[in-house]
Amino acid sequence: MDGSDISELHQYASFWYENHGFEIDAFHHAVAARDIDRSSRLLKGGGMPLHLRGAAGMTLDWLESLSAKELDTRPELWVFYGSALLIAGKPTGVERKLRAAEAALEGVEQDAGVMDLIGWIAATRATLASLLLTDNRDAIEPNLYEAEAALQVSETEDKTEELVGLITPAWNAGKSEPDRIDEVIVQSRLALAYLRPDHLPARTAAAWMLGVACQRRGDYAEACEAYNEVIANCRIIDHQLMAVMAIIGIAQIREAEGRHDLAAERYRKALRLAEGMPHPAIQEARMGLERVSRILEPGMKGSRIELLTQREIEVLQLIARGLSNREIADKLFLALDTVKGHNRRIFEKLHVQRRTEAIARARDLHLI
Structure with a gap:
């Protein structure tokens, strides 16, 4: 053959x-x-490009095999190239691909497809700018090489979760780095203006970064509008993590505005939606709920709810099911005194004195 x-x-x-x-x-x-023609068409994925569906490595292998001339005749492949590098956690090489895409698009009529590519380029640049924002004022000047090193720690091929983790804002983020924040806002707005309405993956990412940047700058109205677009889009594309982070962003804004009841409601909603999600950024929802709970409940002022260990959560879950200390000891193969010790530490961490209070507080904090 x-x-x-x-x-x-x-x-x-x-x-x-x-x-x-x-x-x-x-x-x-x-x-x-x-x-090449068929590969290029299939890569587009009917609205959800394949490199956004777990094929970033395969996409990069193919694009790296093509000559610059072959890519120039299909400018969208340059855009896919830059986007795939970003998803693969290799941001240092992205800008060169975006510039090549813009060069290939020069003189091309700006129909709907070309405008969508321009929007995608802007969304990708917004991500690069977002990676340069930092809350650590003692850190060395952040750069994409540091971000790339952080993204390459995990062995996963798709680095979307890691990217979200690096961009996630802190509730008390300062308003420094105005130039970088402005760059994120400009590129995100450009992306949302040019991207097709049905190009939901890129639109969702752009809206997310716009929300984060506006929140940092203190433009809370625009931030909430952007976050709400993220939440609406995520219902369609089923991107749970970004929806959770947008809800946390709104909760942080309500907290900053002093509307602690609304903040608590949003933090609880984020925790319900994030149930079972291992992403470390979810910890911010728990910490946020702690902060506002201490304000809403005067008896909690000045105290901090420590995180329960996995074993303590297991004991607490059995307490909530009505099991006695002896029954819990038998079920978990523990000594009775060990269970009593767990009970004591649970009550101390939750600042309660009896089982019913512990169960109620744990449910408020979505620990069970």
Whole structure:
């Protein structure tokens, strides 16, 4: 079997996988068949590009195999290139691809497709600028090399969660670095102005970064408007993490405004939605709920609810089910005195004196 026969088999496989809804496999075989047009079309993914669906590595491998001339004839591939590098946690190489895309688009009529690409370029640049914001005033001047090193710590191919973690604002973030904040806002607004209404992944990312930057600058109305777009879009594209972070952002704003009851409501909503989510940024919702709870409940002023250990949460869950200390000891294979010790530490951390109070406080804090 010669090379042309193998290429033809890959073509058949690509068509079969596409017809059966396996777009990533279809893309893989189109690449193996060296069919650039088909590979390019499949990469677009019908509105959700494949590199945003877990195929960032495969996308980069293919794009790296193409010549600059082949990419110039398809400017959208330069845009995908920059975006895929970002998703793969390699921001240092992104700007060069975006500039190549802009050069390839020079003189091209600005139809809806080209305007969408311009919007995508802006959204990607907004992410690069967002990665340079920091709350650590003692840190060395932040740069993309530091961000890239942080993103490469994990072994996951898709670094979306890590990117969100680096961009997440702190509730008490200062208003320094105005130039960088302004750059994020300018690029995010440009992205939202140019992106197609149905280009939800990029629009959601741009709205998220606009919300973060406006929150840092103190423009709370625009920040909340942006966060609400994120929440609405996430219902459609099922991006739970970004929705949770947008809700936390609104909670932080309400807290900064002194509207602690609304802040507590939002923090609780974020925790309900984030149930079982391991992302470390979720800790901010718990800490935020602690802060506003101490204000809303005078008896809590000046105290801090310490985090319960996993074993303490297990004991607390069994307490909530009505089990006695002896029953808990039997179920968890612990000594009775050990269970009593857990009870004592749970009550101390939650600042309560009896079981019913512990259960109520834990539910308020979404610990159970």
